[in-house]
Amino acid sequence: MSTNYKIYLVNQSASGKNMWCFLSEPEGLTGKEVYANSTTSLYVEPNYAGLNYFTVPVQYSLQAGASNKAVGLDIKIDSNISIDADLKQSYDADYATAPPKKGPNLSRDQSGSSPDGTLRFVTNSFDKVKNQNQNWFESATFGIETADGFIGSTWAPDPDEQTTITPKFKFYVSTGSFKSGTLADFNTISNSSAVINLSDFERLEVTVTLTSQGTFIVTPGKPAQLSTAIKGAELMDSYSKLINSHNQLVNAHSELIYSHHRALSYLMENDQISESPAHESGVKDVVVKSKGITFNKPQGDKLDKSNELITGTITVGAIVAVGFLYMIASGINLRITNRGTGGTKFDFSYNGDKGRDAIESAFKAGKDIKFSQHREQLNTLDPVEKVFKSLEV
Numbered sequence: 001m002s003t004n005y006k007i008y009l010v011n012q013s014a015s016g017k018n019m020w021c022f023l024s025e026p027e028g029l030t031g032k033e034v035y036a037n038s039t040t041s042l043y044v045e046p047n048y049a050g051l052n053y054f055t056v057p058v059q060y061s062l063q064a065g066a067s068n069k070a071v072g073l074d075i076k077i078d079s080n081i082s083i084d085a086d087l088k089q090s091y092d093a094d095y096a097t098a099p100p101k102k103g104p105n106l107s108r109d110q111s112g113s114s115p116d117g118t119l120r121f122v123t124n125s126f127d128k129v130k131n132q133n134q135n136w137f138e139s140a141t142f143g144i145e146t147a148d149g150f151i152g153s154t155w156a157p158d159p160d161e162q163t164t165i166t167p168k169f170k171f172y173v174s175t176g177s178f179k180s181g182t183l184a185d186f187n188t189i190s191n192s193s194a195v196i197n198l199s200d201f202e203r204l205e206v207t208v209t210l211t212s213q214g215t216f217i218v219t220p221g222k223p224a225q226l227s228t229a230i231k232g233a234e235l236m237d238s239y240s241k242l243i244n245s246h247n248q249l250v251n252a253h254s255e256l257i258y259s260h261h262r263a264l265s266y267l268m269e270n271d272q273i274s275e276s277p278a279h280e281s282g283v284k285d286v287v288v289k290s291k292g293i294t295f296n297k298p299q300g301d302k303l304d305k306s307n308e309l310i311t312g313t314i315t316v317g318a319i320v321a322v323g324f325l326y327m328i329a330s331g332i333n334l335r336i337t338n339r340g341t342g343g344t345k346f347d348f349s350y351n352g353d354k355g356r357d358a359i360e361s362a363f364k365a366g367k368d369i370k371f372s373q374h375r376e377q378l379n380t381l382d383p384v385e386k387v388f389k390s391l392e393v
Contacts, residue, residue, distance in 0.1 A: 003204065004057050004058075005056045006205045007053055007196065008205065008207040008208065009042060009053060009054070009208055010208070011209075013210055013214065017044055017175045018043050019041060020174050021040045021151055021171060022171065022172040022189055023171060023172075024168040024171065026153060026165045027166040028118070029155055033071070033155060033156070034155045034186065035073065035153065035154050035186070036183065036185070037143065037152050037183055038181075039150045039180040041148075044210075054148055055146060056146050056151075057145075057147075059084055060119070060143070061082055061083070061150070062082070062093075063081065063141035063152075064079060064081050064093045064095070064104040064140055065077060065104070065140075065141070066080060066096065066138050067137060068136065068137070069137060070137040071137065071139050071154060073185055074179075074182055074183065074184075075183050076179070077181060078181065081104065081106045083107070083108070084145075087114070087117060088113055088116060089108055090112025090114055090122060092124070093140065095124060097126050099134070101134065117167075118165060118166045120163070121164075123140075123157050125159050128159050137156065140155055141153065149180070169197075169198045170195070170196065170197055172189050172193035173194040173208045174189055176189070194218050201220060205220075205221050207221065207223045207224075209223075283324075283373055286371045287370045288368075289316065289318070289368060289369070290363050290364060290367045290369050292315050293312060293365075295360075308355075310349070310356060312347070313340075313348070318344070320339075322339060325374070326371070326373070327370070329363050329368065330358075330361075330367075333376060334348035334349070334350050335348060
């Protein structure tokens with residue numbers, strides 16, 4: 001697969017322009033009249049908001065032709081045969097001697113080769129003079145077949161010659177009065193065109209700008225407005241990904257804290273640990289105002305109201321961070337079983353000696369509630385401990 005170069009076109013003049021692309025004359029055709037040959041052009045509106053560009057593949061082409069038109073300035077040349085051409089290879093062109101008048105053949109010489117960076121064009125021993133006397137003229141063309149047309153050079157070959165062609169990866173962009181496939185003078189083109197060398201490309205891209213003063217400017221890379229738009233889009237995409245990653249991290253952290261809290265609660269409820277080790281973490285208690293308490297309906301028959309497992313939900317007036325295990329008010333410790341989304345609603349459970357009325361009175365709207373990682377010992381005895389405590393003298 002060939003490498004594709006892009007030549008972006010920007011028109012800052014007052015009117016639309018037909019912009020032509022030409023490939024520089026190759027080396028190795030010394031002593032011949034070589035003409036520019038292009039069928040590649042784009043009409044570019046002034047200050048166009050979209051994109052106009054030529055796509056130029058690094059895939060060379062050889063063409064051979066014969067017609068009743070001699071190779072020359074302003075002559076339209078149509079080749080009879082065209083093949084892709086690669087460097088270091090040799091190609092044979094077989095031109096006919098009239099009569100009859102017929103087109104040439106062109107093929108790769110499977111046994112031939114050419115030095116690095118070149119390709120060889122070899123002609124047969126046709127009778128050029130006889131052909132000319134019958135108004136039959138040979139042509140040879142070298143260049144690049146692009147998605148937009150052909151760009152290259154055309155000359156009149158001689159019989160029985162070997163021409164070593166060295167391509168020059170150099171382009172011209174011009175707004176002159178050219179015609180598709182009609183041969184043009186390289187000197188005229190080069191004096192009034194933007195000249196693009198291989199070193200002008202940045203990441204295979206270059207921009208040619210026709211200014212409001214009628215001069216050309218060649219700059220590496222994409223057009224400035226396109227680069228800005230792309231950079232802005234890339235920045236927004238990166239920012240969006242960063243925000244998404246941050247949200248995922250926050251959610252993962254919250255899930256970790258919640259899982260940790262649930263694990264500790266389970267262990268404490270099943271007497272596998274006596275107190276949460278989180279109280280060593282140094283997280284300070286916080287106090288917020290209650291906005292109300294609701295109780296869940298008791299589940300199943302209860303043997304004794306003092307042994308009832310009381311559950312419900314408390315809403316507070318400020319966001320409380322994750323990591324707390326207890327809500328405490330008036331010496332009553334409620335174990336947090338779930339922190340709701342938003343950090344203002346907390347489910348709780350309680351199985352101490354206080355009834356619903358006492359809990360509601362301590363945690364009702366307007367009361368201060370302390371959030372802590374460990375429970376207070378005051379008034380937190382379970383029923384059995386309370387009996388033994390009452391027997392102390």
